[in-house]
Amino acid sequence: MMPMNERKVKYALALSIILLMGIASTYYFLYNQSVKIRISTTTSLYATGLLDYLYDEFKENHSNVVVQFIAVGSGAALKLAEQGDVDMVFVHAPNLEADYIKRGIITNHTIFAYNYFIIVGPKSDPAHIANLTPIEAMKSIYNSCENGQALFISRGDQSGTHQRELLLWNLSGLNPFNKSWYIETGSGMSETLLVANEKNAYTISDIGTFLKLKGDGRLPNLVKLVDKGKILINIYSAYIVETAKTNSDTQKVIKSLMKFILSDTGQELIGSFGVDKYGQPLFYPAKGHEDELREIWQWFVDLAK
Amino acid sequence: MSFIGEIIEITIRSVTISLSATILSSLWSIPLSLIIARSRSRMTKALMGVLNSLIGFPTVLVGLFLYIIFSSSGPLGGLGILYTPFAIMIGEALLITPLLISLSYEIFSKAYYEYWETSITLGATPAQAFMKLITERFEDIIVVLLIGFSRAIGELGVALMVGGNIRGFTRVFTTTIALEVSKGNFDIALFLGFILLIIVSTTSAIIRIMGGRKSD
Numbered sequence: 001m002m003p004m005n006e007r008k009v010k011y012a013l014a015l016s017i018i019l020l021m022g023i024a025s026t027y028y029f030l031y032n033q034s035v036k037i038r039i040s041t042t043t044s045l046y047a048t049g050l051l052d053y054l055y056d057e058f059k060e061n062h063s064n065v066v067v068q069f070i071a072v073g074s075g076a077a078l079k080l081a082e083q084g085d086v087d088m089v090f091v092h093a094p095n096l097e098a099d100y101i102k103r104g105i106i107t108n109h110t111i112f113a114y115n116y117f118i119i120v121g122p123k124s125d126p127a128h129i130a131n132l133t134p135i136e137a138m139k140s141i142y143n144s145c146e147n148g149q150a151l152f153i154s155r156g157d158q159s160g161t162h163q164r165e166l167l168l169w170n171l172s173g174l175n176p177f178n179k180s181w182y183i184e185t186g187s188g189m190s191e192t193l194l195v196a197n198e199k200n201a202y203t204i205s206d207i208g209t210f211l212k213l214k215g216d217g218r219l220p221n222l223v224k225l226v227d228k229g230k231i232l233i234n235i236y237s238a239y240i241v242e243t244a245k246t247n248s249d250t251q252k253v254i255k256s257l258m259k260f261i262l263s264d265t266g267q268e269l270i271g272s273f274g275v276d277k278y279g280q281p282l283f284y285p286a287k288g289h290e291d292e293l294r295e296i297w298q299w300f301v302d303l304a305k
Numbered sequence: 306m307s308f309i310g311e312i313i314e315i316t317i318r319s320v321t322i323s324l325s326a327t328i329l330s331s332l333w334s335i336p337l338s339l340i341i342a343r344s345r346s347r348m349t350k351a352l353m354g355v356l357n358s359l360i361g362f363p364t365v366l367v368g369l370f371l372y373i374i375f376s377s378s379g380p381l382g383g384l385g386i387l388y389t390p391f392a393i394m395i396g397e398a399l400l401i402t403p404l405l406i407s408l409s410y411e412i413f414s415k416a417y418y419e420y421w422e423t424s425i426t427l428g429a430t431p432a433q434a435f436m437k438l439i440t441e442r443f444e445d446i447i448v449v450l451l452i453g454f455s456r457a458i459g460e461l462g463v464a465l466m467v468g469g470n471i472r473g474f475t476r477v478f479t480t481t482i483a484l485e486v487s488k489g490n491f492d493i494a495l496f497l498g499f500i501l502l503i504i505v506s507t508t509s510a511i512i513r514i515m516g517g518r519k520s521d
Binding site: 038 | 328329332376377378382387390391469484486
């Protein structure tokens with residue numbers, strides 16, 4: 001480096017401050033260019049790529065709109081809504097949702113997609129749960145874990161999947177908490193599935209994330225063992241957040257985004273997403289089953305009470 | 306946007322944010338460390354001890370603290386900077402403050418008598434003496450800033466908590482790596498990690514070269 005003199009140092013200081021202000025104002029300018037809405041979403045919708053896929057289509061007709069997704073567990077997604085930091089939420093935890101609806105934080109309940117939770121486990125299936133009902137499967141897993149033949153991995157993060165797991169334990173009348181074979185990862189669905197794969201353990205997953213990772217060859221040791229039963233239906237709902245500080249522009253965008261998701265185009269996109277890559281849809285559109293799904297949603301809320 | 310395009314974009318964004326954070330932090334860290342270096346009171350020495358212990362402060366706690374402040378329902382919610390690049394910049398700037406102060410304190414505590422005292426004795430104003438000190442130790446200060454930059458660009462907690470990992474807006478290296486891992490795309494995550502490693506090791510190579518030149 002060249003020897004420094006005071007003038008050069010002053011230039012350097014001035015230059016760096018100008019640079020800083022330039023960057024700040026550029027971001028600020030870009031930031032205020034368009035109508036921006038924020039959506040906190042469950043990780044299973046985001047990590048599969050569905051939301052970016054839908055958004056890219058939506059953007060075709062709404063080029064001045066920026067939709068920002070914040071992918072967290074359903075519990076955290078609703079918490080962000082309560083804090084007023086997001087304009088919409090996409091979640092799949094009916095009992096948590098009901099609580100936030102009651103408190104007036106989220107409104108305009110819209111069921112837009114569904115799929116299934118599945119119980120997955122090692123190929124050898126030491127608990128022999130294949131083709132059992134979900135509740136019987138949980139009991140069988142519990143017994144074989146107690147005999148030291150298996151492990152169970154839990155999300156442990158207040159996500160929609162974790163809520164459903166707790167409901168299943170509850171309905172089975174069993175209490176696995178604090179058992180040495182009950183492992184809480186406290187992380188997302190993919191990480192949890194990877195842990196289950198490494199440890200040859202049982203876990204509960206949404207079918208979308210499982211199919212994606214399985215299709216990518218990441219889960220050689222895990223297979224889908226139980227996937228039938230009303231109790232395993234996984235309902236994805238969208239809400240408008242009342243506590244968000246929105247203006248009329250953003251409200252218009254929120255309404256048209258809701259409309260787009262429920263439109264024929266939007267629903268078709270949801271139903272066809274991933275078919276080319278994984279051989280079957282990761283999500284099913286809600287269209288045509290609205291009343292049925294709403295009933296099941298309410299059933300879950302009542303069950304969890 | 307193409308895959309490569311997105312990675313280039315993320316690279317530029319990460320470097321810009323972390324560089325701005327470093328410059329921003331130096332605006333208060335360097336004057337503060339000079340004040341601490343000048344002081345002889347026990348209080349400031351104790352303060353240095355506290356600052357040194359804060360160097361390893363968990364980044365996710367800095368993130369949580371700023372989230373609470375910047376949230377719509379928090380004290381600075383009205384500014385609307387949560388989930389923007391500004392929030393990450395401020396968070397990283399605060400995160401590296403103890404590191405910058407501690408490292409520049411080392412420089413100033415030695416150089417202080419040599420340059421500051423002499424300049425003042427020769428009739429310089431404090432502003433002139435400050436400029437003299439900065440000029441004489443400019444290369445060392447750049448090295449300190451580059452170390453701060455390396456720490457800023459490699460942290461995850463703040464970027465995730467107050468940046469939100471929003472595609473095309475606040476998605477930086479570390480948050481992209483975390484996201485790709487959560488998608489099970491280890492190959493992409495490794496590739497990104499490799500680019501990050503190149504940036505950080507280039508930075509530290511510059512630090513070494515500059516450090517070496519100085520002793521010539």
